[in-house]
Amino acid sequence: MVVLVILSLLAVVAFPSYSSYVNRARRLEGQVALVDAMQQQEHHHALHHSYVAFSAAAPREGLRWWSGNSALDSAYELDAEACPGSELRDCVLLRASRYAECRRALPRRRMRRPDAQQPRRAGRGRPGQALLAMRARRTTAGFTLVELLVVVAVAATLLAVALPDLRALVQSTQLRAASNDLFDAIGLARAQAIARNERIALRPRDPAGLDWAQGWTVFADRDDNGVPGAGDDILAVHGALAPGVALAFALTSPAPPYYIAYNGAGRSCSATSSGAARWGTLSLFHGGGIRRIKINMLGRARLCNPARDDNCDGAAAPP
Numbered sequence: 001m002v003v004l005v006i007l008s009l010l011a012v013v014a015f016p017s018y019s020s021y022v023n024r025a026r027r028l029e030g031q032v033a034l035v036d037a038m039q040q041q042e043h044h045h046a047l048h049h050s051y052v053a054f055s056a057a058a059p060r061e062g063l064r065w066w067s068g069n070s071a072l073d074s075a076y077e078l079d080a081e082a083c084p085g086s087e088l089r090d091c092v093l094l095r096a097s098r099y100a101e102c103r104r105a106l107p108r109r110r111m112r113r114p115d116a117q118q119p120r121r122a123g124r125g126r127p128g129q130a131l132l133a134m135r136a137r138r139t140t141a142g143f144t145l146v147e148l149l150v151v152v153a154v155a156a157t158l159l160a161v162a163l164p165d166l167r168a169l170v171q172s173t174q175l176r177a178a179s180n181d182l183f184d185a186i187g188l189a190r191a192q193a194i195a196r197n198e199r200i201a202l203r204p205r206d207p208a209g210l211d212w213a214q215g216w217t218v219f220a221d222r223d224d225n226g227v228p229g230a231g232d233d234i235l236a237v238h239g240a241l242a243p244g245v246a247l248a249f250a251l252t253s254p255a256p257p258y259y260i261a262y263n264g265a266g267r268s269c270s271a272t273s274s275g276a277a278r279w280g281t282l283s284l285f286h287g288g289g290i291r292r293i294k295i296n297m298l299g300r301a302r303l304c305n306p307a308r309d310d311n312c313d314g315a316a317a318p319p
Contacts, residue, residue, distance in 0.1 A: 026076070026098075029068060030067050033066075033074075034096050037063070041080065050089040053079075055081075065078045065079065066078065067096060076096040076097060076098055168287060171289065172286075174287075175245060175285075175289045177242075180303070181238055183301060185216060186260060186293065188218055189260065192220070194265070199224075200220055201218075203259045204258055209257020211247075212258070213245055215240050216237075216238050219232045221261070247282060248283040248314070248315035249280075252278045252279060259271055266298075277297050279295050279297050285318060290306050291304070292304050292305075292306060294312070
């Protein structure tokens, strides 16, 4: 008798805790089922641009209307319909409802998507319901005219600020390339004159022999006429310089056609006499920048920048 009394007391104490545990487990089952159903709805909306309605009476393939492993042992049944005042393409209302034999209500639960403002939706007064509302993300297919105009204005402002610096950088690079190429051509003419022990000339490709910007030719002037021809050995040919690059030629005996010649000793000389020394300065101009190539009496060339180097004077920049 005492044993029965003790067992009865233990049962009275333990039963509420056990019932509470069972109810919590069932509520968790319903909540998990709602979350799974919400993910399935979102997947369906991503593919078909609409949510889908279902229930135990009208099931849909691929969507579970029960919360457990099967419809027979589940604590809740699920159903989905359009939110009040909305269509399925915009909003779906999911419910997890306890079966009729269960009388303990499941607290309401709401899950919020980060990209939607969702009001809490009231239940319909039936016990044992959990509600989850979802709204479709509304996306735009393009830009409005105002947005496009703002982007164009910002891009135009940035371009207006950056364009002068970009133009100056391009012009500086073109000037440096042109001066280096002409300096290398002069060095090639001098080196070949020493190696061949004969006069080597450097002349503009302009037929009149005036415009260095059209390029130049390095050649062995075998016939002493100052013009590259069939009997001459062509050593190098340079094409036209970048548009805007200008050159000023100021050597002794500056009468056209312009040329630079070296004799077998490596000295700058006249086209008609290997013993007549010629020296002077070639100035290159572009975009406000200046480079000069100075040739001394021994024929040695030096490339300088008047903005930072001493003894780099020469012709003034053209207007």
